[in-house]
Amino acid sequence: MALTDTGRLGCGRDVDDVWAHIGDEPDEHEATCPDCQAARADLAGLASATTAMVDSDRDDARLVNQPSALAAIVAIARTEVRRGRTLPLTLPPRQPSDLPADRPPVSETGELTISEQAVASIIRQASDRVADVEARRCRVSVVDDEPRSTATEAGSPTRFSVELSLTVGRAVRIPGLATQLRRAITTAIDDRIGVGVASIDIHVEDLHDA
Amino acid sequence: MLDQPDDVPRPEAVTPSERALRESTLVVRAQDGDAGAFERLVHSYEKELLRLGYRMLSDLGEAQDAVQDSLVLSWRQLPTLEDPRAFQAWVYQLMTRRCLNLLRSRRRRRTSLTGEGDLDQEPAQRAEGDHLDPPSAAAQSSALGAGLDVALTTLSAELRACWVLKELHHLSYPEIAYAIGVPVATVRGRIARARLHLAKEMSEWR
Incomplete structure (x- = not known):
């Protein structure tokens, strides 16, 4: 056995140096050195056994996780989802006198709210249909854009303000892409949630290769 | 604990897009609370983490548990990961440390049962359990593969972790240093010693 615990062969050569080009032909020294030849034989055996392993x-086929175990991991994640803020879809009345006469009081229709995480998910879904962009972080808040006419305020839809970070393809023209993305997001939020979007702040944090 | 399937479809679950996304995008989305993105990360790493766990622990059941623990932990600690591009090294870190802790507690358990602290015996005495026995078919068909299978279990936990991450998972030295929490020079030394030990064991075995 040519290998010693010091990592150095009898001839003085470091085993790491032998290992480094174990796949190549032996060099001039190795071709004639018995220590190196023995070391090369042992290491070559280890190298091919490693590849085989x-x-x-x-x-x-036995080295797999149970599908139920994987499902449990994801289920735990879903129960622990950080849902962010709760966003109202309708404006609450300031005072009872704000309520218009032809509208039922808000207390009878009940509140309608959505989590920031659910809105973010709709936004990501919409942006995934736009080529050359990957939406990342997303913040959503309700715009408090006073003054509005108090007569229509209570029960009327809120409006959202969105902040979105992205990575975009290297070759893409960013202003055009931003317009396309804003349109897709505004449409999706209107379709699914029925509220308007006051602003979408876009931050391009990275560029990626196509 | 929570192994019932998700009861109500949630928005992130019904996302139709299985469009390919960069891993760093999935990581940032998962950090942002997107469980669907996390699910995709789980599916892209679970197999290799299990292979790592199996070669570290030599026990399939324990390796499966370690994968589950590490991935749940990754979800909980994701917000602390600063660079989303470091996810791979980071998740390997969680899994490797889980395995090393299990090996340490195995050793402690054995020590307290026998009243002896013979640490050198640790690797050879494997936990009896779900060991894939006989060794996998392909390894068995190659005598070399089977020899390595046995030789690996005679390495100490620290050397084994470095060697497995380098040679079976092809992590870089800095990634291994990060995963295990030791300097790069230490990793280099351990891998060299592991190679020597394995080559010796195998040449004696032949």
Whole structure:
């Protein structure tokens, strides 16, 4: 056995140096040195056994996680989702006298709210249909844009303000993409949630290769 | 604990888009609370983490539990990950440390049962359980593969972790240093010693 615990062969050569080009032909010294030849033989055996182990582990049908275990991981994540703020979809009445006469009081129709996370999910979904952009962080808040006419205020839809960070393709023209993205998001929020979008602040945080 | 399936479809679950996204985008979305993005990360890493766990622990059941623990932990700690591009090294870190902790507590358990602290015996005495026995078919068909299978279990936990991450998972030295929490030079030394030990074991075995 040519290998010693010091990592150095009898001839003085470091085992790491032998290992570094184990796949190549032996160099001039190794071709004639018995220590190096023995070390090369042992290390070559280890190298091919390592390759065989990588392949067999990858193909081993028994070496798998149970689908139920994976589902449990995701289920735990979903129960612990950080849902962010709760956003009202309708404006609450300031005082009872604000209520218009032809409208039922808000207390009878009940509140309608949505989590920031649910809105973010709709926004990500809409942006995934736009090419060359990947939406990342998303913040949504309700715009408090006073003054509005008090007669229509209570029970009328709120409006959202969105902040979105993105990565975009290197070759893409950003202003045009932003317009396209704003349109897609505004349409999706109107369709699904029925509120308007006051502003969408877009921050391009990275560029990616197409 | 919580192994019932999700009861109500949630917006993030019904997202039709399975459009390919960069891993860093999935990581940022998961940090932002998107469980659907996290689910995609789980599916892209679970197999390799299990292979890592199996070669560290030599026990399939324990490796499966370690994968589950590490991935749940990754969800909980994701907001602390600063660079989303470091996710791979980071999730390997969670899994490797979980395995090292399990090996340490195995050793403690054995020590307290026998009243002896013979740490050198640790690797050879494997936990009896779900060991994939006999070794996987392909490894068995190659005598070399089977020899390595056995030789690996005679390495100490620290050397084994470095060697497995380098040679079976192809992590870089800095990534391994990060995963284990030791300097790069230490990783280099451990891998060299692990190689020596394995080559020796295998040449004796032949």
